[in-house]
Amino acid sequence: MINAIGRDIPEELLVNGKRVYQGKNALDGTYVQRVAPQTRRAERPVESKICTNIREACERCGAHDGMTVSFHHAFRNGDYTASMVMKILVEEMGLKDITIAATSLGDAHDLIAEYIEQGKVIGIQTSGIRGRVGETVSSGKLKSPAILRSHGGRPRAIQAGEVHIDIAFLAAASSDECGNASGMGGKSNCGSLGYAIGDSQAADHVVIITDTLVNFPNIPSSIACEDVDAVCVVDAIGDPAKIASKELRFTQDPRELMMAEAVADVIAATPYFVDGFSFQTGAGGPSLAANHFIEAHMRERGIHMGFALGGITGAVCSLQQKGLIDKLVDVQSFDLTAIKDLGENPNHVEISASQYANPANKGAYVNKLDFVVLGALEVDTDFNVNVVTGSDGILRGAPGGHPDTAAASKCSIVVTPLTRGRMPTVCEHVVTVTTPGDCVDVLVTEYGIAVNPRRSDIAKCLDESGIKHVDIEELKNRAYELVGRPDDLEWEDQVVAMVEARDGSLLDIVRKIKPLVL
Amino acid sequence: MQSSIEVAAMAGTLESSDAQVTVEPGTKGIELSIDSSVMNQYGRQIKACALETLERLGIQNGKVTVVDRGALDCTLKARIEAAVLRSEGVSESNIDWGGAIR
Amino acid sequence: MIPRPKPERFRLRRTMMFMNAQKPSLIKDAYIYGADTIMLDLEDAVAENQKDAARFSLYHALTTIDYGDTEVLVRINGLDTPHWKEDIRVAVAGGADGIRISKCESADDVKSVEKQILAAEREFGVEEGRTLIMAALESAKGVVNAYEICCASDRMFGIALAGGDFRKDMHVKVTDTGIDIMVARGLILLAARAAGVQCFDTNFADFKNMEGFEREVRQNRKMGFDGKSIINPRQIPLVNELFSPTKDDITYAEHLIRSYAEQFARGVGVYTVDGKMVDIAFIKEARNTLKYAKKCGKYSGDLDQVGGEF
Numbered sequence: 001m002i003n004a005i006g007r008d009i010p011e012e013l014l015v016n017g018k019r020v021y022q023g024k025n026a027l028d029g030t031y032v033q034r035v036a037p038q039t040r041r042a043e044r045p046v047e048s049k050i051c052t053n054i055r056e057a058c059e060r061c062g063a064h065d066g067m068t069v070s071f072h073h074a075f076r077n078g079d080y081t082a083s084m085v086m087k088i089l090v091e092e093m094g095l096k097d098i099t100i101a102a103t104s105l106g107d108a109h110d111l112i113a114e115y116i117e118q119g120k121v122i123g124i125q126t127s128g129i130r131g132r133v134g135e136t137v138s139s140g141k142l143k144s145p146a147i148l149r150s151h152g153g154r155p156r157a158i159q160a161g162e163v164h165i166d167i168a169f170l171a172a173a174s175s176d177e178c179g180n181a182s183g184m185g186g187k188s189n190c191g192s193l194g195y196a197i198g199d200s201q202a203a204d205h206v207v208i209i210t211d212t213l214v215n216f217p218n219i220p221s222s223i224a225c226e227d228v229d230a231v232c233v234v235d236a237i238g239d240p241a242k243i244a245s246k247e248l249r250f251t252q253d254p255r256e257l258m259m260a261e262a263v264a265d266v267i268a269a270t271p272y273f274v275d276g277f278s279f280q281t282g283a284g285g286p287s288l289a290a291n292h293f294i295e296a297h298m299r300e301r302g303i304h305m306g307f308a309l310g311g312i313t314g315a316v317c318s319l320q321q322k323g324l325i326d327k328l329v330d331v332q333s334f335d336l337t338a339i340k341d342l343g344e345n346p347n348h349v350e351i352s353a354s355q356y357a358n359p360a361n362k363g364a365y366v367n368k369l370d371f372v373v374l375g376a377l378e379v380d381t382d383f384n385v386n387v388v389t390g391s392d393g394i395l396r397g398a399p400g401g402h403p404d405t406a407a408a409s410k411c412s413i414v415v416t417p418l419t420r421g422r423m424p425t426v427c428e429h430v431v432t433v434t435t436p437g438d439c440v441d442v443l444v445t446e447y448g449i450a451v452n453p454r455r456s457d458i459a460k461c462l463d464e465s466g467i468k469h470v471d472i473e474e475l476k477n478r479a480y481e482l483v484g485r486p487d488d489l490e491w492e493d494q495v496v497a498m499v500e501a502r503d504g505s506l507l508d509i510v511r512k513i514k515p516l517v518l
Numbered sequence: 519m520q521s522s523i524e525v526a527a528m529a530g531t532l533e534s535s536d537a538q539v540t541v542e543p544g545t546k547g548i549e550l551s552i553d554s555s556v557m558n559q560y561g562r563q564i565k566a567c568a569l570e571t572l573e574r575l576g577i578q579n580g581k582v583t584v585v586d587r588g589a590l591d592c593t594l595k596a597r598i599e600a601a602v603l604r605s606e607g608v609s610e611s612n613i614d615w616g617g618a619i620r
Numbered sequence: 621m622i623p624r625p626k627p628e629r630f631r632l633r634r635t636m637m638f639m640n641a642q643k644p645s646l647i648k649d650a651y652i653y654g655a656d657t658i659m660l661d662l663e664d665a666v667a668e669n670q671k672d673a674a675r676f677s678l679y680h681a682l683t684t685i686d687y688g689d690t691e692v693l694v695r696i697n698g699l700d701t702p703h704w705k706e707d708i709r710v711a712v713a714g715g716a717d718g719i720r721i722s723k724c725e726s727a728d729d730v731k732s733v734e735k736q737i738l739a740a741e742r743e744f745g746v747e748e749g750r751t752l753i754m755a756a757l758e759s760a761k762g763v764v765n766a767y768e769i770c771c772a773s774d775r776m777f778g779i780a781l782a783g784g785d786f787r788k789d790m791h792v793k794v795t796d797t798g799i800d801i802m803v804a805r806g807l808i809l810l811a812a813r814a815a816g817v818q819c820f821d822t823n824f825a826d827f828k829n830m831e832g833f834e835r836e837v838r839q840n841r842k843m844g845f846d847g848k849s850i851i852n853p854r855q856i857p858l859v860n861e862l863f864s865p866t867k868d869d870i871t872y873a874e875h876l877i878r879s880y881a882e883q884f885a886r887g888v889g890v891y892t893v894d895g896k897m898v899d900i901a902f903i904k905e906a907r908n909t910l911k912y913a914k915k916c917g918k919y920s921g922d923l924d925q926v927g928g929e930f
Contacts, residue, residue, distance in 0.1 A: 254653055254853040392558045421535055421645065422556050422588035446652055481686075482648055483590060486559035516561040518552060529673045535645030590648060592680035600673040609672040611706045615679055615713030616744060 005384060005436045007508045013145070013498060014506070021505045024407055024438045032360050035161035038204045040229065048177035049231045054088050054209065057230035058167070061205035063089060066097040067166035070203060072195040073104035073128065074171070074183060074332060078242030081171035081209050083111040084234070090120045099123030101163050103154060103195040103353070104398055107131040108242070116142050125163060127151060128398030129388070129497070137496055138394045140512040146395075146497040148388060148434070151331070152357025152364060152404035153502040155198045159360065162504065168203035170196045171237045175210040176218035179228025183333070183350075184343045186212030188240045191333025191342045192312070193222035197352035200227045211237045222350060247314035247337045250292060251285040255446050259286040259415050262444050262467075263373055264293030269465035270458060272370040272410045273297070276306035276326075280405055283311055283334050284375040286415045286444075291315045298324055309365055310356070310372075310401060317341040317348070329365055331356040331401075357404035359502045366401075366408035374402050376416045378430040381472050383437035383452045385414060386430035388499065391423045393489045393513035395497060399434040403502050406439040411458065415444040424479035424486065426472065431489060433508040434499055447478050490514040520606055523580030529600035530593075537589035539597040541605050544581040548572055554586035567591050571598045574618055622686050627717035627752050629777045631691060632656050632915045633818060634863040636780075637850040638695070640665040641678040648685055653853040654860060657691040662707050663698070663722050671703050675710045682714030693754070695720040699729055705736055711751075712740035718752030718777070723785070725762045730755060730772035737775070754778045754820075758785035763804045770815030779812055780849060781805060783822030794825075796832065798839060809844050823849035830858075837862050864916040865909050873906040873913075877923045880906075 002008050003020035014020065051057040069089070071082040082102065089095045098120060100112065104127045113132035115121040122143040127150060129137060137146050149157060157163045172193065173186030183193040188211065200206050200223045207230045208223065217225070251257065263286065267273055279294070281287045292315070298304060305325040308316045312330045314337030319325050328348040333339045342348050357366045377397055378386040385406070388397040406412040416425045426445065441458055443450045450472035451459040462469050491511040501507040523541045530538040550572075552564055564586055571594070572582065582601075584594070599619055603609035613619055637655035639647050641662065650658050660681065666674040682692065694716045696707035700723070711719055721733050733753060741748050753775040757763050763786070770779055781804055787793065792800040805821065812819035821840045824833045837859055840848055848859050865873070879893050880903045890899045910924035 252854055254856065257854075258652075392556065418649075422560060422590065447649075484560065484563055486556075487562055489558055513558065516558045518561055518565050529676075535643070588645075590645075592684040593677065596673070596676035596680045600676045603676075604672065610702075613675065613706065613710065615710055619676065619679060620683075 003506065005382070005433055005438075005507070007433055009506045009509060010495060013495065013509070019505045021436065021501045021507045024436070026505070027359075027503045032160055034159045037202055040205075049179055049228060050177050050213075051230050051232050054085060054207075054232050054234070055092055057207045057232050058089060058093060060230050061167045061207060063093065063095060063167060065095055067095075068099040068101050068123070068164060070165045070168040070199050071100070071102045072170060072193070072199065073102065073106065074190040074193055074195055075188070075238040075243050077107050078188065078239040078244075079108045079171065080236060080238050081169060082109055085169045085209070086112055086115060086121070090115050090118075096120045097122050099125065101125040101165055103151070104128030104400070105130065105133050109133050119143065125149065127154065127400055129395045130397065134395035138510070138513060140492070140494045140496050142496065145495045145509070148399060148497055148499045150357065150399040150403040150502050151195070151353050151401040152359055152366065153500055153504065155352070155354035155358045156360040156502065157500070157504060158198065158202045159354070159358070160504070165199060165203035167205040167207060168199040169207050169209060170200060170223060172196070172208050172210045172223065173237070174212040174214050174218055175208045175231055176214055176216040176225070177231060178216055178225035179206070179208045179223065179231050180216070180218040180221040180225045181208045181210065181223040181228070182218060182221045184339070185214060185218070186210065186237075188236065188238045188243055189339050190243055191339035192330040192350040194331035194351055194356060195353050197222055198354050200224070205229045207232060209234060209237060211235060244333070244335050244339060247335045248283055248288060250289045250315060253285060255417060256285040257289055259417070259444055259446050260289035261293045262449060263290045263413055263415050264297055265465070265467055266413060266442055266444065266449065266462065267294060267371050267411070268297040268301070269461045269467055270411050271461065273301070273303070275303040277303070277370045278307045278309060278368055279305055280308065280310040280369055280372045280409075281316075282373065282375055283313060287373045287375055288313060288315060290373050290415070291319060295319060295324065309369055310405070312338045312342070312348070314338055317345075320345075320347065357401055357502070359404070359407075364404070364408070366404050369405060369409040371411050371413065372405035372409045373413050373415055374406065376414045376425065379414055379416065379426050379440070379443055380428060380430045380437075381426075381476055383440040383443065383472070384430050384433045385435040385440055386432050388434045389432040389510060391427075391431060391486060393431055393491070395510065399499070403435045403439065406435045407502060411441050412439060413442045413444060414440055418445040418447045418475060418479050419483050422483045424476070424483055426475045426479045427486075428476065432499060432510050436501070436507060443472060443475070445475060448475055450475055487516075490516070521576055521578045523577065523602070523605050525605045525607070527601050527605035529604060530597035532585060532587060535588050535590070535593070537584055537586040537594050537597050539601040540583045541601045542581040544579055547579060548577065549581045550584070551582070552584045552586065554584070554588075556586070556588050563591070564594060567594050568598060571595045572602070574620065575599065575602050576618070577602060622683070624687070624692070624715055624717065625689075626747075627691065627750060629752060630818065633691070633778070633820070633847040634916075635850050635856050635859045636693070636820060636847060637853065637856065638665070638823070641681050642666065642670070642674050647681050651688045651690040653856050655690060655850060655853075655856050656847065656860070657693055658687065659693050659695050659720060659849075660716070661695045662703070663695045671697070675706065679710050679714045682711075682716055691717045693718045693720050695722060695756075698723040699732060704733075708733065708736045709740045709743070712737060712746055713744040715746070716751065718754060718775075720780075721753065721755045722782075723758045723762070724755035724769055725759060726765050727768040727772035730769055730776065734773045734775060749775065751775065752777050754780065756780050756782045757804075757808060758782040759789040760786075763807050766808045766811035767815060770811050770817050776817055778818030778820060778846065779808055780820035781808055781822045784825070786822070798836065805843060813844070818846040819844070821845045821848045823851045824855065825851065827852040827855060834858060834862075860916075864918055865913040869909055870913050870919055873909040874921070874923050876902060876906040877910070877926050881926055
């Protein structure tokens with residue numbers, strides 16, 4: 001069945017109430033009944049929930065074949081937990097048919113690729129899918145299609161009962177013996193535990209894994225002891241060097257700086273750029289550098305930012321220290337400066353993924369967002385964005401908060417170089433849609449700016465400010481002129497992944513790539 | 519110009535956006551093998567460009583190996599031409615710019 | 621082949637960015653960095669045993685890439701190498717706008733190159749006289765012979781100091797103040813001005829040191845250089861900016877020219893503007909400023925046309 005953005009979704013996936021994407025805000029105003037976890041009473045006082053090892057915690061939580069487990073990605077590429085736990089479940093306990101419902105998977109999770117190949121892991125639900133896991137899923141070795149959700153779509157699905165988590169294994173920088181757990185106060189801090197909070201409240205069983213045990217009560221904490229079944233203390237929950245760099249440096253690449261400056265000019269030209277505006281950037285080159293140029297515009301106009309949302313970086317913290325931002329609303333702390341700031345600054349506050357971007361609650365923070373600056377692997381002439389498959393058809397990205405922020409913000413800007421090596425970024429049709437075109441307002445490349453025809457109001461603002469913009473077709477043609485028009489990819493029939501829109505409907509699918517043999 | 523590769527020669531590097539081309543003697547026409555980081559998207563175009571360049575150089579027999587790291591057509595041509603002319607020992611001077619090299 | 625506009629002998633050349641012809645990923649849209657001129661290098665950027673391969677890359681880079689309004693020059697190998705003649709053949713055949721002679725030391729060097737260029741233009745059906753020449757002075761002898769080099773050909777549009785090799789020849793090291801090459805700078809500026817050609821300063825190698833770079837660029841401008849060699853794209857915006865007239869420069873120039881128009885009508889030749897004495901020389905200079913500002917894209921009026929009669 002063809003959905004609202006022209007993608008064909010196979011009928012066999014439209015079961016159990018699954019529908020195709022109908023357009024932005026299609027389910028607005030409708031009601032949803034939330035489900036609740038099954039909870040084991042601890043009526044008789046228990047002094048400590050500490051287990052001797054992770055295995056004991058797994059047994060205590062009734063780990064079994066066919067269960068669904070969850071992990072969070074606040075420790076990014078330095079995460080040890082997911083691999084550690086999976087090794088014990090699969091190799092030590094001999095469990096199989098496991099579904100992993102992680103918030104994101106990346107380069108730290110190559111071991112999981114092994115287990116997929118062995119058929120021990122039969123389901124993957126995640127935002128990010130990269131490295132070996134991405135390649136393995138792309139090659140069709142996972143028993144059922146992987147489900148890719150945005151950061152807002154995942155809590156929606158969990159709350160609606162579409163995903164049932166048996167055991168959530170949540171890594172924490174520090175914890176007490178009853179499970180009050182935090183992203184600070186340990187050997188490897190991650191700052192905000194925004195992606196872990198929801199799971200601690202929704203899973204049937206919750207295991208905290210930490211390398212720093214502190215005295216009870218470890219409060220204030222992100223995760224509450226009332227939700228925790230077991231606590232495990234290990235030698236190391238992660239590699240600090242890979243969790244966070246000291247401070248994400250912003251790029252010196254002149255091309256990226258050019259784009260960042262153009263992004264700031266576009267922002268300043270819109271009517272939303274007024275005192276108290278709100279803003280979110282990513283951590284990529286031009287995205288992060290945009291902060292610097294926006295600061296200049298803010299000073300020129302004498303305005304300040306009401307709040308900065310999302311992944312918080314040291315650059316954003318220093319803007320706040322300069323008095324230019326009121327509040328920092330943090331679902332993920334990207335560098336050590338931000339992590340430290342979260343612990344010390346009362347105006348820098350942690351929120352959960354659901355509070356951040358869930359479309360099925362009474363109003364997530366993205367609903368109040370004025371501007372978001374995002375990256376993209378590909379953008380097509382309908383402004384659909386692909387952040388999950390490379391142009392070779394292999395899974396190597398993550399929707400993240402992209403679809404949520406793009407959908408809800410007043411002005412969403414995608415910034416990307418026109419080509420990356422021999423890959424055209426702007427193309428005729430993206431390989432996979434992860435953010436639909438009706439949510440993307442402006443595209444900035446080093447070759448020019450294109451405004452979505454749906455936003456003639458923004459085009460008018462740019463004209464009034466003397467900012468040149470072109471038809472996106474021109475950018476696509478330029479890209480193809482530079483690197484040649486790529487051939488269409490060829491696919492086998494097998495569906496290896498499904499991309500869910502933030503409201504749970506099906507946006508697109510990814511099939512197994514048929515490699516070209518000359 | 520010769521029609522068969524008689525001496526092995528190489529040009530190019532494995533750096534991103536470059537291609538490394540090796541030519542060796544062969545008797546069964548042109549035996550072209552391509553390994554590319556963008557095979558799915560540009561494999562056919564790389565093959566066409568390589569064959570066209572070899573034809574313009576008058577090569578009918580030889581083993582040609584292309585290890586491509588996302589090179590544009592202009593780079594592929596340059597590397598193939600350099601490898602073939604090196605093989606013939608005539609790559610340093612009096613090149614037919616605008617003729618066989620185009 | 622993408623047709624290129626006919627090379628202009630005295631165009632805007634504030635920034636000359638050196639690029640390696642064998643790195644097409646960087647060249648394919650080099651114009652985006654905003655340099656006035658791109659220098660495709662066959663000399664120092666290319667290893668001795670890769671000179672042949674580099675020419676093939678150069679030829680295709682010249683003929684398939686669209687450079688827009690950016691000028692494209694080729695730096696050939698020195699006349700003491702076996703490479704320079706073929707370098708000229710490929711540059712001319714590929715349609716380059718001009719040739720940069722490395723290690724130029726005398727008018728004879730220029731004439732030798734010119735002879736080869738003419739032969740190549742004839743061989744490849746390129747309009748005779750189209751290909752321009754600039755000379756890089758990299759030794760004491762070259763600097764001392766600067767004036768004769770500047771006058772050696774109608775194709776000559778300018779000379780540049782090549783600091784790295786020059787310093788070796790002079791047995792000096794880079795200094796913060798520039799005293800190591802100050803005299804050379806002065807000499808080549810005088811020679812270029814006297815001969816009516818452009819003059820370019822050497823590159824600033826430590827591209828991470830933006831403060832030192834800015835100091836040098838400001839000094840270059842004050843001394844009268846027309847442009848500078850660039851080795852990293854992030855150096856470009858600063859040079860383009862500092863080598864362009866400022867808003868104040870432009871406003872003042874307009875002011876002078878308007879005042880001239882009034883005074884001329886009354887038959888007055890010397891007068892004061894804002895308390896400063898002004899005569900015809902100032903007006904000519906003001907007009908040049910506006911013409912230059914126009915080339916830099918900073919002025920779109922027509923006061924640069926006023927007073928054509930002097």
